[in-house]
Structure formats: C-alpha cells, structure tokens
Amino acid sequence: MIVLDTTLPEIDLHGLLRQFWGFDEFRPQQEAIIRCLLAGRDAAVVMPTGGGKSLCYQLPSLVGNGTTVVISPLIALMHDQAEQLAQMGISSAVLNSSMPFAEQQKVMWDAKRGVYRLLYLSPERMAREGTIDWLHNIPLALFAIDEAHCISEWGHEFRPEYRMLGRLRNNFPDVPIAAFTASATQKVRHDIIQQLGLDQPGKYIRSFHRPNLHFVIRQCDSKTQFDLLLKTLKAHEGSTVIIYAPTISAVETTVDDLGQNGIEAVAYHGQMGAEARRRNQNLWMADEVRVLVGTLAFGLGINKPHVRAVIHLALPKSLEQFYQEAGRAGRDGEAADCLLLWQKKDIGLLAYFIEQLKDKEERNRAWARYSVMREFVEGSACRPRTLCKYFGETPKWESCGACDVCGYTLAWLDAKTLVTEKKLLPLESETSVDEGLRDYLRKWRLAMAKQTKQPAFIILHDATIDDLARRVPHKFPDLLKVFGIGQAKAEKLGAEILAAIQSFENGHRLDDPDQHGPKLSPAEITLQLLQGGKSIAEIAQIRDRKVETIISTICSLVSLGKIEWQPTWMTAERRKLIEAAAHQMGFEKASPIKEILPPEISFGEIRLVLADLSKNQ
Numbered sequence: 090m091i092v093l094d095t096t097l098p099e100i101d102l103h104g105l106l107r108q109f110w111g112f113d114e115f116r117p118q119q120e121a122i123i124r125c126l127l128a129g130r131d132a133a134v135v136m137p138t139g140g141g142k143s144l145c146y147q148l149p150s151l152v153g154n155g156t157t158v159v160i161s162p163l164i165a166l167m168h169d170q171a172e173q174l175a176q177m178g179i180s181s182a183v184l185n186s187s188m189p190f191a192e193q194q195k196v197m198w199d200a201k202r203g204v205y206r207l208l209y210l211s212p213e214r215m216a217r218e219g220t221i222d223w224l225h226n227i228p229l230a231l232f233a234i235d236e237a238h239c240i241s242e243w244g245h246e247f248r249p250e251y252r253m254l255g256r257l258r259n260n261f262p263d264v265p266i267a268a269f270t271a272s273a274t275q276k277v278r279h280d281i282i283q284q285l286g287l288d289q290p291g292k293y294i295r296s297f298h299r300p301n302l303h304f305v306i307r308q309c310d311s312k313t314q315f316d317l318l319l320k321t322l323k324a325h326e327g328s329t330v331i332i333y334a335p336t337i338s339a340v341e342t343t344v345d346d347l348g349q350n351g352i353e354a355v356a357y358h359g360q361m362g363a364e365a366r367r368r369n370q371n372l373w374m375a376d377e378v379r380v381l382v383g384t385l386a387f388g389l390g391i392n393k394p395h396v397r398a399v400i401h402l403a404l405p406k407s408l409e410q411f412y413q414e415a416g417r418a419g420r421d422g423e424a425a426d427c428l429l430l431w432q433k434k435d436i437g438l439l440a441y442f443i444e445q446l447k448d449k450e451e452r453n454r455a456w457a458r459y460s461v462m463r464e465f466v467e468g469s470a471c472r473p474r475t476l477c478k479y480f481g482e483t484p485k486w487e488s489c490g491a492c493d494v495c496g497y498t499l500a501w502l503d504a505k506t507l508v509t510e511k512k513l514l515p516l517e518s519e520t521s522v523d524e525g526l527r528d529y530l531r532k533w534r535l536a537m538a539k540q541t542k543q544p545a546f547i548i549l550h551d552a553t554i555d556d557l558a559r560r561v562p563h564k565f566p567d568l569l570k571v572f573g574i575g576q577a578k579a580e581k582l583g584a585e586i587l588a589a590i591q592s593f594e595n596g597h598r599l600d601d602p603d604q605h606g607p608k609l610s611p612a613e614i615t616l617q618l619l620q621g622g623k624s625i626a627e628i629a630q631i632r633d634r635k636v637e638t639i640i641s642t643i644c645s646l647v648s649l650g651k652i653e654w655q656p657t658w659m660t661a662e663r664r665k666l667i668e669a670a671a672h673q674m675g676f677e678k679a680s681p682i683k684e685i686l687p688p689e690i691s692f693g694e695i696r697l698v699l700a701d702l703s704k705n706q
Contacts, residue, residue, distance in 0.1 A: 100127065105151055106144075109177045111553075111575035116141045118293050122267075123149050126231060131290035132267040133237075133282055135480075138413065139394070139420030140295055142269045143170060146233035150206040151179065155230025159209045162236055162248065165370070167209035172547050174207065178577030181207040184214060203228045212239075216253040221260050229264045232257055234285070237268035241280035243454070244273065244409070258286035271416065272409045275481035297412070297477045298484060301419045304472040304492040305499055306429045314402065314430050315346060317502055321400060321428060322352050322380065324501040328397035329373075332382040333414055335403035335438070341638040343382045343402070345611040356633065357383035365633045374544035376535055385410075393544070394421035395551040400428045404435035406442075407458035408465055408479050421552050424514040426499065431466060471495050526590065527558035532599040533589045548582070549573070561590060612651075615642045619652060640693040644700035654701045659694050666690065667698040676702060 102120060106112050118136070122145045125132050136142045147170075150157040161167055167183045174181040182196045182205050200208055201223075208227075214220060238244035240251040257266060268281050268290075282290060309317060322330060334340045337358045344356045355369035355378045373381040374393060399418040405411040411429070419425030439459055446452040465475055472492035477484050488495045531554060538545040549557075553573035562568050568579045568586065609617070611632070618628045625643070629636045646652045666686060674681040679695045686695070 100152060102148065105148055107575065109148075109151070109179065109575045109577065110144065111569075111571065111573045111578065113572075116144075118295055119145055122291070122293050125291040125293075126265060126267055127152055129265050131265050131287040133278065133287060133290045133292050134267065134269045135273050135278060135294045136269065136271060137295060137297055137299055138271045138416030139299070139422070140271070142235070142271070145269070146231065146267055147174065147179070147207060149231060153230055154203065155228045156200065156203060156205050157207045157231045157233055158224070158227075158229060159207055159233045159235060160212060160215060160254065161209060162212055162239060162251075164211065166235075167211075169544065169547065171207075171209060172543060176547065176578055176581060177575055178580075179207070180205050181209070183209040185211050186214070197223060201226045212248065212250040212254065216250050221256065224261070229261060232261070232264055232266045234266065234268045236270060237281050237285075238270040238273040238277050238409075240284045241273075241277045243280055244277045246409075252284065255284050255286060258288075272413045272480070274409075274479065278481075294482075296484075297480045297482050298473050298489070299416070299419070300489070300491060301422055301424050302415065302427050302473075302491070303424065303497050303499075304415070304427045304429075305497065305502070306431070306466050306472065306493055307502065308432070308466070309430050310432060314432065315343075317430055318343075318400065318402070319347075319350055319352070320501045321398065321426070321499070322347070324499070325398050325426075328379060329376065329393065329395055330380045330398045330400065331396055331414075331417060332380065332400045333402060333405075334382055334384060335435070337384060338635060338637060339402065340382050340384055341634050342641065345634075345638065345642060347380065347382075348611040351610075352380060353378050354380035354382050357381055359384065360635070361633055369633075371542075371544070374546070375538040376531070376545050377539075393417075393546055395423070395546070396420065396425065397423075398426040398428065400430065402430055404429075404431045404439060404462060404466065406439060406455070406462070408461050408476065409458075411462070411465075412476055412480075421550065423552075428499075429466065436463065469494055521559050522555055523558045523561060526561065526593050527554055529593045529599060530554045530557060530586075530589060536599065537585075549586075557586065557590070563587065563590070612642050612646060615639060616646055616652060619643070619646075619655070624657065637693055640696060644696050647697070647700040648704050650704055658697055663690060663694060664698055667695055668702065671695075671699060671702060 102115075102123060103113075106115065117140075119141055122132055122134055126146070126149045134142065134145060136145075146157055146159060159167070159170075164183075164185055164187065167185070171181045171183050182199065184193060184196045184200075186193075188196075196208075199205065210220075234240075234254060236246070237251075239246050239248040240254060241247060257264075266285055266287060268285055268287065270277075270281070273281065278294075281287075307317065318332070332343065332354070334343050337360050340356050340358050344354045347354045355372055357366055357369055361369075369378075369381070372378045396418045399415050401411070401414070405414065415427035415429075418427055439462075443452060443455040443459060446455055461479065465472075465479075468475065471487065471489050471494050473489045474484050474487070491497050530549075531551075534545050534548050534554065537548050541548070550573050553571060556572040560567065560571055562571060565579065565583055565587070568574050568583050569576065574583075614632065615628055618631060623631070625636060625639055628634075629639045632639065643652070647654065667682065667690065670682045670686050674685065676699055679692050679699065682695050682699075683690070683692060
C-alpha cells in the first residue's frame, strides 16, 4: 500500500479544489470525508444525489502516488467522470468488457505501472477470476464503492455481484474502503458496513432534505394526466426535463403524443437497440433535445446538473426509487420541480407485479415498500419531511414550504389554458447576467459538443456559463475566477472561451439549430413512410418504436381520414373475420372481439379494422 502524506493540516485542499475543479468552497462534509480518507480510515458516506460524492474520492487521489479504484455499476457514469477528469488534467481510465480487447490490455498494463490516479471498474469485473490477483500488482491507495446500497438485500436495487466486494477487506486489509450511496435507510447502512467489513469507519450522513426541490403529487386520470404533463412542459419550455413512464409502450406513446403537440422528446428504454439508446441519450445530454421520456433503464449514472423538472407518470415501486429518480433534478443547486402524476390503476399494477415474485422474503419486502409508497402519496404530511424520516433522519422543522402539502403550488397545473411562456424561479444574482451573451455561449457550447462528441455539460456547466455571462472575462487570469473553471480547463478551453466572448461583443451571432424550418410530427413521419411504401414492421424499425405503437398512430391517421385502408396490412380473409366478430360483439372494445377470434389474429389487426370501420360509419 502507498503511504499517504498524513500531515493533513499542511495539505492545501482548498488550493487543489480551486486549481482542478474551479470551486472556491467545499460542500458540507466534503472536506471532513476527504481528510478521513487521507488519514487511511474507512468511511461510510450517505449523501443525496447532487451532493458532490465523486469529489470526495477524486480529490484524495491527487495526494500521494497510489491509485484510487472506483467500483461503479454505471458504465455511462464512469466514462463521463473519466472525460471530466481528463479535462482537469487528472489521469484516469475505465476498464470494462465493452472495450476492445487490446484497449483493455493496455489499461491493465498501465495500471500496474501506476499511470492512473483513478481507475474505474464494474462490480462484474471485480467478480471475474484473476481480477484480485491483478489488483495485487497495482499501487493501491483507496477503494471507493459507489451505489453501495446495491450490496444489501434490504436495498431497492440489490445486485448479487456486489456481495463479491466483501472479499476486498480480506485481500487488501491495509487499503481503506469508502462506501458511497445516495439512498440508504438506516437498516441498509448497517448492512453496507457489515458486508464490506468496514473497520470503525467514519460515518458521514448528509441531510436527505434538498431545499431546492419542490415536490408536487397529484392523483389524476388518464384524460387529465396528459393535459397536466403538457402544461408542465410548456411552463418549463427550453428547460431540461426527465419524464418517467411505467412501460415501454407508455414511453413511446408519450414521445409521439408530445411530438403531436409541438414538443420534441426522445425515448429511452431497454428494448431499444444499444445504438438508438446511445443516440437519444447523447441528443439529450448535448441539449439538442430537452425532454427525455424513459423507463427505469434511464438515469442511473446520468450526471446532468441542470435538469429543471422530473415528472413521474406512475407510482414508483418504492420510496427509495422515487427519491433517487426525483433527485436527478436540480443537481446544480438551483430550484427544480419534482412531479408525481399518478392514477388509481397504478396501485393495482404494483400489486400484480409483487404477486409475481417467487421468493417469499423478497415478496414481503416488496409489500412493505408498497405500503410506504401508498402512505406517502395518499398522506397529508410534508413530503420532504416524510422522505427524511423514512431514511432515518428526524428534521427539526415541521413544514418545508416547498411541497404541495405545505402550500407550494404550480399555477399552471390548475390553469384552464396551457401556459405558453413562464420565467421559472429567477435568482436575485441573475439580474447582472448578460442574457444575450449567456444564450450565445450556450449555442457555442452546443456546437463544441457536436464537434468533440461530448456531453455539453462536460465542456461547461450551466452555472459556469451563467458566471461567464456575469463576469464577462477578457483575460486569462479573469477566467480562473469563474465558477467551475480550474487551471487545466482554462488552459484547454480558455482561448476559445475568450474568443467566443469577443465574437459576441463584435456582433457575431450563432444560428439556433431549432430554427431551420418546422419539424415533422411523429404522425407525419409515419404517414410519409406509409406513402413511401414501407410496411408497418419497417416503420417500427426505422422509428425505433414497437409495432403496437406504430399501429396506434396509423389507427389515428385512418380515423381522421388522412390515409386509406391498405390491403398490405392484412389479408382480405382476416379482415372479414374481424369485421364479423365486431358486428357480433360491438365496436367499442377490442378485447371481446379478440376472445372469439383465432389466437393468431392480433389486437393490432383488430384495432386497425375498427379504426377503418369507425371512419366509414
């Protein structure tokens, strides 16, 4: 093990913070955690999303000569952090099985030579045969375990491969271990310490209350839910938003319905191809598309600071899940809205899935989480206070003033017409911001992101752009005073940032990429593809949608008379069978018709025929 410099008072942690991260102050408890790790002690850290966990293990890696091994299940997060560290001039690498074999071998060899300050591995890599032996040849300084709640069966995201991490203490008794999590109850925290064999760890538990998040929970029905969603998105026009839908079909339908209403959104779910998921995530990360609609497959490891709203369209399965997903809003510390628009049918759906669980203990834990979730949404207690108490914290305050129970309201939710423009939660400090320059720098950043194929926030955070538009620096030393610009970033991007500011002051303007003509709606795209002779299956593949989603769009087009029936959709015999069944069972619902038809006839085919029949009638 590398012996770290333990003359802690002599280490200028604030100097390192300013030099590499461009920050003037630590967030609460960050400095204490860093000094604990530099002293060679274990640590158990519970810090809410956006609290700055990564800095707690990244900064110590700059002291001494050892390598910090970061274990995370989130490949996207590992790559994002490695890119950010590279911008700061800190050597790091990611090692996972998705990399070319030759690249993996190079990383493994360089790690033995002590090239990296930080090395990112997945739990699966840690469980592979030979990994422990390889690590014995690396100059280790620290193990940092992210998403540590995954090691506990009491956690909502238990992963069996995390149990293998218990081997670290026996194999590396002198290397400190730090466990980090954003959502762990008291029971889970004790389990983490026990499973990892942490030795009298420093315990750092930040408050679970995030005052900048505004929680609003509204029960609605299928008719009002989409209207409320539209109102919210109109109010947050131009802002980055995440929408969580309960199923893949709901994700695709929501994206298409939003498109029909002039709101561009991209989908993200597990049945999409890897390339399509990556493309949509990159469009959202680069701010080319502001709204992303996803299932639970989206969000883990996503480090986008300026998400202004997270909207759930169904009840999450647990309070931990809700807290973790809602917590992806407002990571920059600015105000953000967390909306839960749930329906009564969500309760039955959750109960159904719980009953499908085979393991009795797992089923009992799921029922316990279900009861807590129902009490949370149906209760009349302060939302943030309820969340804090669930995680074992007892706030001294009774009312937060920032949730629906405590009187916080979103005017547009109850407005009779859609809000078309609304400046959300202006900050007092923004009065001196040059908004023209800020807009210019955001467009410049987007062009830079496309050019370098990096997420926009990795180039410059929104808060950094705001500070640039406030300070308007013209010389290199002035850049080093800007929030989020350290020495390495200033050296790498400083000349281009100063040139962009000068160009703006000289009257140059950048085109808005959204102003190059109207975009086609999802229905118009489907209509064009149909008119071009594409089959339903081909359209589904082209548009990265399920066949059922495409059929729903076609049904709407048929009902509206925008396209005539096409014989290629099914044989004449199948249509006659469906028509006969419809005349017998009625035209209102597809289910009774399906029951008396041969099993090979699908709901999609029935819906197509019903749409055509209703149009003719």
